[in-house]
Amino acid sequence: MKTLLLAGAAALLPLATLAQSAGDDPLKVGFIYVGPVGDGGWTYEHDQGRLALEEALGDGVETTFVESVPEGADAERVIQQMALTGHDLIFTTSFGFMDATANVAEQFPDVTFEHATGYKRADNVGTYSARFYEGRAVIGHIAGHMTETGKIGYIASYPIPEVIRGINAAYLAASEVNPDVEFSVVWLYTWFDPAQEADAARALIEQGVDVIMQHTDSTAPMTAAEEAGIVAFGQASDMAAAGPTAQLTAIIDDWAPYYIRRAEEVRDGTWTSEDTWEGIAEGMVELAPFSDRIPEEVRASAQALADGIAAGEVHPFTGPIARQDGTPWLAEGETADDETLAGMNFYVEGIEGDIPD
Known part of the structure; x- marks a missing residue:
């Protein structure tokens, strides 16, 4: 090798x-x-x-x-x-x-x-x-319980469906347990820029945010949260080393099984073109250990949510849900299909601000 x-x-x-x-x-x-x-x-x-x-x-x-x-x-x-x-x-x-x-x-x-x-x-x-949005529903649930100011900051990369549905999933879960919660979304138009990500985190903290979420790739927001004494969630990987007291948990992307399987298929001549979208159930989306800062009952309810999603008993996008302008989107008990989620280009009701072009 x-x-x-x-x-x-x-x-x-x-x-x-x-x-x-x-x-x-x-x-x-x-x-x-x-x-x-x-x-x-x-x-x-x-x-x-x-x-x-x-x-x-x-x-x-x-x-x-x-x-x-x-x-x-x-x-x-x-x-x-x-x-x-x-x-x-x-x-x-x-x-x-x-x-x-x-x-x-x-x-x-x-x-x-x-x-x-x-x-x-x-x-x-x-x-x-x-299905990153499944993990974001779990961290949104935790964030809604943990915020004391009611203000949650979200550092976003690009306004593509993957990022937008993550914001929506986190907000819906947070607002379910804390109806007064507010999301402040900052768009950076970059995946990786530690200086810009840190500046965005500090600006949100100055505005009263006490929970930081991110869909950018560096540990800079976690470090900023650690320095400010607030809490945050890791993105794509366990970021506890950058925020040993700040990190409540993290969404971890485990690509290894997929890479191994697809490489073996190419080697064996069995590979075919597919569209794969896996989540908590398949192990492609994992959660880092829950911090002891999370109350025991919240850890239990967050784990129950993750388990329900994995079992197919809970869907993060289950109606009634309206679009940002108040028009109905999902009726009571209705769940969003994959085609809709794959092209999501709107905020749900309750999130303020515009999605940039």
Whole structure:
């Protein structure tokens, strides 16, 4: 097994350097990351999945990665270079890589591609994501109980359905246990910018927020919460190291089983293009241990909520729910279907502010 680490788009190595040794060739699997592997969040967990793949397949796999790849034209060049250097399977792990992945896949029909959180598939392109909104319902439930000011801050990345439905799921769960709760959403238009994320957290704290949620990738908001003596939730990974007293729990993305399964299918010739969307039940979404700062009865009710979601007995989007403008969306007892959730582009009633274009 040979692991080659590519430090960035500018550090791509020539074909000769990447050549496989003689004999039985291992499956060559590449990963394209939007952030650094040390971000402590989103990219870190994808890289943990890559390492688990190496451990599972041993000498039968060779993995490479390129980190901190900007979404856009740079991504297309990096993905194309990876396809040119003999990779059999390429995972592109950010929504903004979607068009680049589709374009390169069309040029390389014999290479298999997997795109995270997107929706454009082809014969050689599969898509996959996690039902993060299930975890956000659980942390919203906890936040609604834990806030003393009634003000919860939410640091958001881009106004795409994945992020919007997470905000909605968290708000619905929080407002169910605390009808007076207020959400303040700050849009950053970046996945990873520790300085900007920290500034956003501090600004929210100055406004009276005493609970921080985030859908950005660094641990900076958690650190800001720790410094201010308030509470927060980790995003994509357990961020307790950055906020040992601040973190109440974290949503953890476990990509390892998926990466192993899909790589084995490519190796065995059984891979087909699929759209995979898994959540708490399948283990793709996990929750970090609950902090002792959470009252015992709230820990119990949060765990019951997570268990109910896993069992299919509870759906985070169950009516009656109205849109932000008050128009009905889901009737009493009605649940949102996947197609609606996949394209969610509106706030639910009770959240103030506009979703930017």
